Amino acid sequence: MRRRQTIVVLALLGLLVATYLWLYKIGVIGVLQCGTGGCEAVQASRYAELFGVPVAFVGVAGYALLLGVGLVGVQPRFSADRRVTLVLAALATMGFAFASYLTAIELFVLRAVCRWCVASAVIITAIWVLALGGLRRAPPAPTR
Amino acid sequence: MKGFYVLLAAVALIGGGVIWYGSRGAPVATPAASAPLPVAASDGFKGFTLGADSARIEVTEYSDFECPFCASFATVQMPVIREQLIATGKVRWRYRDFPLPSHQYSRYAALAAQCGGEQGKFWEMHDQLFTNHQWAQTGKNPRSLFRDFARAAGLDLDKYDACMDGQRYAGRIQASVQEGEALGVGGTPTFFVNGKRFDGHPTSDAFKSLVDSLTKQTKPRK
Numbered sequence: 054m055r056r057r058q059t060i061v062v063l064a065l066l067g068l069l070v071a072t073y074l075w076l077y078k079i080g081v082i083g084v085l086q087c088g089t090g091g092c093e094a095v096q097a098s099r100y101a102e103l104f105g106v107p108v109a110f111v112g113v114a115g116y117a118l119l120l121g122v123g124l125v126g127v128q129p130r131f132s133a134d135r136r137v138t139l140v141l142a143a144l145a146t147m148g149f150a151f152a153s154y155l156t157a158i159e160l161f162v163l164r165a166v167c168r169w170c171v172a173s174a175v176i177i178t179a180i181w182v183l184a185l186g187g188l189r190r191a192p193p194a195p196t197r
Numbered sequence: 198m199k200g201f202y203v204l205l206a207a208v209a210l211i212g213g214g215v216i217w218y219g220s221r222g223a224p225v226a227t228p229a230a231s232a233p234l235p236v237a238a239s240d241g242f243k244g245f246t247l248g249a250d251s252a253r254i255e256v257t258e259y260s261d262f263e264c265p266f267c268a269s270f271a272t273v274q275m276p277v278i279r280e281q282l283i284a285t286g287k288v289r290w291r292y293r294d295f296p297l298p299s300h301q302y303s304r305y306a307a308l309a310a311q312c313g314g315e316q317g318k319f320w321e322m323h324d325q326l327f328t329n330h331q332w333a334q335t336g337k338n339p340r341s342l343f344r345d346f347a348r349a350a351g352l353d354l355d356k357y358d359a360c361m362d363g364q365r366y367a368g369r370i371q372a373s374v375q376e377g378e379a380l381g382v383g384g385t386p387t388f389f390v391n392g393k394r395f396d397g398h399p400t401s402d403a404f405k406s407l408v409d410s411l412t413k414q415t416k417p418r419k
Contacts, residue, residue, distance in 0.1 A: 058201050062208060069212035076216065078338065096338065099358045127201070163362060 054132055060141060060183050061123035064116050067176040071112030074169055078107040095167035100158045108155065112173060115148050119180060138187045145184035148177040242369045245319040247279065248289035254391055254408055256288055259295040259377045261385040262306035262326045263333045270386050270399055271327035277401035287408055292323065294373040295385050302332070302339050304370060309343045311366035312357050313350055321350035 076082045078096060095101065101108050122144065126137035152174040159166055244257070260267045282288040294311075296303035306326050313322025325346035326332075332339040347357045360366070380389065388395040390407060397403045 061201075062205060065205060065208050066212065069208075069216065073216050082216075096340075098362045100362070101340075127198075165364075 054127060056183050056187050057123055057126045057132075057137075057141070060145075060180050061120060061127060063176050063180050063183075064119040064123055067173055067180070068113065068116035068120055070169055070173045070176065071109055071116050074109035074173075075107055075113050078109050092167040092169060095159055095163055095165050095170060098158075098163055100155070100163065111151070115144065115151075115177075119144050119148070138184075142184040142188050145177065145181040149181035152177045240369060242372075244291045244293040244373065245314050245323075246289055246291045247320060248283040249286045250289065252283075252286055252289040254288045254411055255291060256395075256404065257291040257293060257389040257392075259293045259373075259380075259382045259385060259387040259389075261295055261297050261300060261303045262310065262323075263300035263303035264297065264385045265330070265333070267386045268327045268330040268333070271323070272330075274399065274401045274404075278404055281401065281405055282408055287412060288404075292319075293377060294370045295377045295382055295387070296370065296374065297385060300333075301336065304367075305339070306343070307370045308361060308364060308366060309347065309357075311369060312360035313347065313352055315360055315365070316352050316356060318350050318352055322346060322352070325350050 073082070074096065078101065096109075103111060119141065122137060122140050125131050126134070126141065131137050155170060156174050159170060260271075262268075278288070278290070283290055294307040296307050310319055310322045310326060313319050326343075329342070329346065332342045343361075344354065344357070347354060377387070381394070386399060388399060390404075391411065395404075395407070397407070
């Protein structure tokens with residue numbers, strides 16, 4: 054249960070970071086607070102969109118899904134449900150793979166690092182580790 | 198379990214508050230886009246020019262694409278200067294980048310113009326950036342708009358994207374800034390006529406008078 058609660062909190066943090074980047078991308082926020090100076094270069098690059106959809110919005114959708122599934126998973130009636138564990142692991146793996154790809158683009162193609170993107174990458178990595186850990190552990194006994 | 202929801206609500210409230218505060222558009226001293234970009238040294242480039250190489254008078258303009266005075270000069274005075282002084286072979290005009298750190302996207306705009314120049318369309322991109330200057334007033338990310346400008350200027354967008362993504366001419370722009378600073382440029386637009394700083398009011402009439410006077414002085418004796 055503690056593991057899923059941690060995933061939920063992390064997913065909420067990731068959702069906030071992704072929302073911040075998305076609001077910037079669509080012009081609601083004029084300036085990104087970014088100490089490295091690389092946020093604009095990253096956000097203005099062509100890699101900040103995927104098939105016309107801002108990558109940050111993909112993050113918003115992904116974290117919202119993780120948050121939703123996680124919140125379901127912390128309800129007592131679903132706490133022992135193996136399906137929740139599987140869905141969380143699958144979503145986290147996709148998120149981790151996508152974040153790894155974007156981090157590689159930042160480091161090796163754009164040669165600019167966006168602090169918020171790094172924060173998101175750290176969050177999804179932590180979620181991924183926790184979600185995979187949940188696969189290995191025996192499901193807790195349901196509380197009655 | 199109750200503590201967990203309290204924690205969740207606190208994170209949501211604090212995080213949401215931070216985003217809301219950020220979206221209010223509080224001014225930032227050194228916006229990310231205007232920070233010097235970590236790329237390549239200068240290639241010795243001395244700016245794009247307009248006009249005949251044989252012109253005896255050269256005007257060097259240090260300018261910033263986000264600066265409203267530069268935009269006004271480019272759209273109001275420059276067409277007359279092009280017609281009366283540049284097209285007639287009297288003046289060669291040299292454009293140097295001097296993106297001011299107080300402007301959020303001027304360095305990015307300078308990159309866009311340089312990437313236009315890579316395809317032989319610097320002045321077309323220059324005109325797009327100054328003529329459609331609304332982008333500088335919104336504070337919004339101008340990436341898509343600049344791509345539209347590039348398209349309108351007739352650039353190959355794949356090459357333009359590759360140039361922008363790689364920040365290919367960031368070193369040139371930084372070198373131009375340093376050369377301007379060494380000459381005492383502190384604001385934009387700043388002009389030098391045959392290497393001498395022009396301190397008058399930059400109008401087409403003022404340039405025409407100065408050029409006429411210099412032409413008389415430098416006219417070869419018969």
